[in-house]
Amino acid sequence: MSTTETVLLIVLAGLLILLLGNIAFQVAAERKNPPIGIFIECDGVHLHYIERGDAGAPCVVLFHGNGTMIQDLILSGLVDRLAHNYRVICFDRPGFGYSDRPRTRIWTPKTQASLFAMALDQLGVRQPVVLGHSWGTLVAIALALRSGHAVSGLVLASGYYFPTSRMDFWLMSGPALPLLGDLMRYTISPIISWAIMPKLMRTLFAPRAVPPAFKNEFPLSMALRPKQLRAAAEESAFLIPAAAQLQRQYQDIRCPVRIVHxxxxxxxxxxxxRRLHEALPRSLLHLVENAGHMVTYADPLAIADAVATLALTAPTRIA
Incomplete structure (x- = not known):
């Protein structure tokens, strides 16, 4: 056997070990962190969600950001805080947590909004207040822009609304590439992601410290599964084009908007x-001093108050 053949064999063996290891890691992560909510089948997609609070109260729908899942919004305290007065529904968005993300669709904010509109109809929700964090703000906006599904108001936290030059988003999109991305996700991407995760968490929460509840209770192993890494990479790739597409429609938002950053x-x-606030005459802007991207943890009270002001006119559950 030549040296080249030996090296190739070693490389293939290493890739196989990594592939099997990551499959085992994914299985172990899901056994350790079983679903915490319930499932709904909608347009051929298995969606995982939780429901809290008074079923007869006005409804608040929560959408998490890229790379996270339901547990993020629970650990921030928002779910429990809002559940005191409202019916709260929080979804794992497609590809995150335990929700499916079929590869037959391109999961833009509009695609996700269409899916969630159908899911909310099945759940008997009409004119909810919709709260989105980070990437979830685009889904919330897309839902509000749907002519057939009115919302009572939007609360948008830490969102990206206007395209800018961001090489970091493109660099994070590698695992979404066909074939090569699949190989990356089941070999080196989980290892790289695990290595950079502590620094990324500090960046997201900076200048404040990472809260102990998040550090100790967020199911990080679930976020590092190959299938969730694909969803996160796709959303990194879609972010700038999605903002470019939606910005032309911001003036069509008819409901009141509360913006937090x-x-x-x-x-x-x-x-x-600030730019979105200027583009939306009916919006109010609340800037949280000394707070980073995870503003949902820095000032959950202000976010809950923003929801409360919009929920005053929201209808109760369909009988």
Missing amino acids: GTADRLIEADQS
């Missing part, structure tokens, strides 16, 4: 929210 956000600059 941390002034020290190191991932998405607060100027994004």
Whole structure:
């Protein structure tokens, strides 16, 4: 056997070991962190969600950001805080947590909004207040723009609304590439992601410290599964084009909007929210001092208050 053949054999063996290891890691992560909610079948997609609070109260729908899942919004305290007065529904968006993300569709904000509109109809929800964090703000906006599914109001936290030059988003999209991305996701991507995760978490919460509840209870192993890494990579690739497409429709938003952003956000600059506030005459802007991208943890009370002001006119559950 030649040296080249020996090296190739070693490389293939290494890739096989990594592939099997990552499959085992994914299985172990899901056994350790079983579903915490319930499932609904909608347009051929298995969606995982939780429902809290008074079933007869006005409804608040929550959408998490890229790379996370339901547990993020639970650990922030928002779910429990809002459940005191409202019916709260929080979804794992497609590809995150335990929700499916079929590869037969391109999961833009509009595609996700269409899916969630159908899911909310099945759940008897009409004119909810919709709260989105980070990438979830685009889904919330897309839902509000749907002519057949009115919302009572939007609460948008730490969002990216206008395209800018962001090489970091493109660099994070590698695992979404066909074939090569699949190989990456089942070999080196989980290892690389695990290595950079501590620094990424500090960046997301900076200038504040990572909260102990998040550090100790967020199911990080679920976020590092190959299938969730694909969803996160796709959303990194879609972010700038999605913002470019939606910005032309912001003036068509008819419901009141509350915008929240941390002034020290190191991932998405607060100027994004300032620009959206200027583009939406009916919006109110709340900038949280000394807060980063995870403003949902920095000032959950202000976010809950923003929901409360919009929920006053929201209808109760369909009988």
